[in-house]
Amino acid sequence: MSKILVLYYSSYGHVEIMARAQAEGAARIPGVQVSVKRVPELMSLEAATAAGYKLDQPAPIADPEELADYDAILFGTPTRFGNMASQMRNFLDRTGPLWARGALVGKIGSTFCCTASQHGGQETTLTSFHTTLLHHGMIVVGLPYTFKDLMTLREVTGGTPYGASSITGTGSEARMPSALELDMCRFQGEHVARIAAQFTAGGSHA
Template sequence: MSEQPYILILYYSRTGHTAALASQIARGVARVDGMTARIRAVPPVSPDTDASQPAVPDEGAPWATKDDLAGCAGLAIGSPTRFGNMAAPLKYFLDTTGDLWLSGALTGRPAGAFTSTGSLHGGQESTLLTMMVPLLHHGMVLCGVPYSEKALSETRSGGTPYGPSHWGESNAGGKVSDHEKTICQTFGERLARLAVKLGD
């Protein structure tokens, strides 16, 4: 029996905000028949040269492998903002995928990005746009959130047409707003539907 196609939801989260978005995106993926969500995280990076993380995380999503990435039908990558760009742990993981780029393993598959910030103007949109650059290099088909999703126009916190976002108000464990949840779920469902269509 072959494995059911899946959307890989790949993220780095330091305080739990980005992880919360990943869970909401997975809910949207679950609305689409024939597609499942696979949530995976990347470990922190350190300036030391010794392994500093356990092989299996003590809590949260399992660490991602390149096999998770190579086998996905679609991809959502998520990161907190770091000066208008993705955090180093996610960039580090993506920097190891040159062999997948060379083989064209991800070409033609749908992909998009999501982010969270501690400050209202913390670079959400520039982070999402810069996260799309490696996806384009991999030949992936970009997916955002259309304005037909009313929550995009109504939100007073996170949410952009470039992908879901969350304003964490600088508090660890800040709750995702109802609008942010809706935008995440719409994005997950849209990504999964695109994966089904592009996989035909």
């Protein structure tokens, strides 16, 4: 059995919904055990409330040490100035002890994100995230073009070969992740879980 973790941060609920879709996709693979967890909030309750953050998120808070227990980890973050959110960065910066003993070497890592605007830095968020995964010796998996709607022009949508993404818009154009964006999350989750199951069947990394 392979164990998959969907680990996310979300201020306003977009990445939270994407994380659930990733988990749904991963659960399509027989024999896979999927968990959804989030990283801790760094803002004070007062500041987060004032900023309108979605505070009722049922996913439990992860501890950095537990990443070693999974065969594959799907990381989800909102984009902040073209990079991952500081809450996710801070969590990753607490994985030094895992790095020191090579605890994530040979595990699968994959990323997804959300931006406000179409060209607001999805690719930079995802590919810069990969750098950290590679330092950990993880095997980076993206979102292949066998998800045919990566090429679509029929609607405004997120979607990159580096990982699933969604666009929130703003004001009167604000939206939650679209059906298409959630489909691509499910596709990515299933893709990662299938690879993890193949790895588990073939023997774990030495």
